[in-house]
Amino acid sequence: MPRTPYIAANWKMNKTVAEAAEFVDTLLPRISATQHDVVICPPFTALTAVVERRYGTAVKVAAQNMHEEDSGAFTGEVSAPMLVELDVEAVVLGHSERRQFFGETDEALARKVPAALAHDLEPILCVGESEAARDGGETEEVLERQLQADLAGIEAADLSKVVIAYEPIWAIGTGKVATPEQAQEACAYIRDVVRMRGGAADDLRVLYGGSVKPGNAAELLSLPDVDGALVGGAALDAEDFAAIVEAAG
Ligand code: PGA
Numbered sequence: 108m109p110r111t112p113y114i115a116a117n118w119k120m121n122k123t124v125a126e127a128a129e130f131v132d133t134l135l136p137r138i139s140a141t142q143h144d145v146v147i148c149p150p151f152t153a154l155t156a157v158v159e160r161r162y163g164t165a166v167k168v169a170a171q172n173m174h175e176e177d178s179g180a181f182t183g184e185v186s187a188p189m190l191v192e193l194d195v196e197a198v199v200l201g202h203s204e205r206r207q208f209f210g211e212t213d214e215a216l217a218r219k220v221p222a223a224l225a226h227d228l229e230p231i232l233c234v235g236e237s238e239a240a241r242d243g244g245e246t247e248e249v250l251e252r253q254l255q256a257d258l259a260g261i262e263a264a265d266l267s268k269v270v271i272a273y274e275p276i277w278a279i280g281t282g283k284v285a286t287p288e289q290a291q292e293a294c295a296y297i298r299d300v301v302r303m304r305g306g307a308a309d310d311l312r313v314l315y316g317g318s319v320k321p322g323n324a325a326e327l328l329s330l331p332d333v334d335g336a337l338v339g340g341a342a343l344d345a346e347d348f349a350a351i352v353e354a355a356g
C-alpha cells in the first residue's frame with residue numbers, strides 16, 4: 108500500500124481566531140478533492156475555530172505542543188485529554204523552536220510521544236540537525252540519537268503510528284532548503300532507524316520541513332522517502348498552502 112501523502116501547516120505563533128477562520132474558508136474549496144492527509148496546526152487559541160470549520164472535510168487538526176501529564180500543577184501547559192476533548196487529532200512534538208527556545212528535552216519527549224499515543228493523538232515528532240552538526244558530518248548521529256531517545260517508550264508495533272518530520276534547523280525559516288539529495292538521504296535514514304527498531308518502516312510517514320514553498324514542493328515531495336511536508340512560513344497563506352497540497356500529486 109503506498110503511503111498517503113501528509114501535508115501539514117505549522118502556523119507557529121500566528122493567526123488570531125478571525126484569521127484562522129478566513130484561512131480555512133479559503134483553503135477548503137481549494138482542496139476539496141484531495142486524497143491526502145491535510146493537517147493544520149494552529150495555536151491553542153484557534154484550535155476550536157479550525158476544528159469546527161473542518162468537520163466533514165479531509166482536514167485534520169494538530170496542536171503544536173502538549174504536556175506529558177494528563178493534569179496537574181503545570182502552569183501554562185495543556186494536556187492530551189484537553190486536546191482530545193476539542194476533537195484535535197494530532198500534536199507536533201519536539202519542534203526545534205521548542206527545543207531551542209523553551210528547553211524541550213529528549214527526556215520530556217520520551218514521555219510526550221507515548222502520552223499522545225495513549226490518548227489517540229497522532230504525534231508528529233520533529234528531529235533535525237544544526238548547521239554545525241551537518242558541517243561536521245554528524246547528521247545521522249544526531250538523527251539517530253534524537254529518534255532513539257524520543258521513541259524509547261514506544262513499542263515496535265506502534266512506531267509507524269508516529270509521523271516523523273525531518274527538519275534540518277538550518278533550513279527552518281531561513282529560505283535555505285535542503286537539496287533533494289540531503290532530504291532523501293535523511294528521510295531514508297530515519298526510516299532505517301525505525302526499521303532497525305523493529306517498526307513497520309514501510310508504513311511510516313516521514314515528512315520534510317524547512318522552507319518548503321509552492322516552487323520547491325513538487326520536487327521534494329516526489330522523493331521516494333519523503334511522504335509529506337511540514338510547512339511553516341508558506342502555510343500562513345491559504346493559496347500557497349493549497350498549492351503545496353496539490354504539489355503532492
Ligand atoms: P518554514 O518552517 O517552512 O518556515 O521553514 C518549517 C517549520 O518550522 O516547521
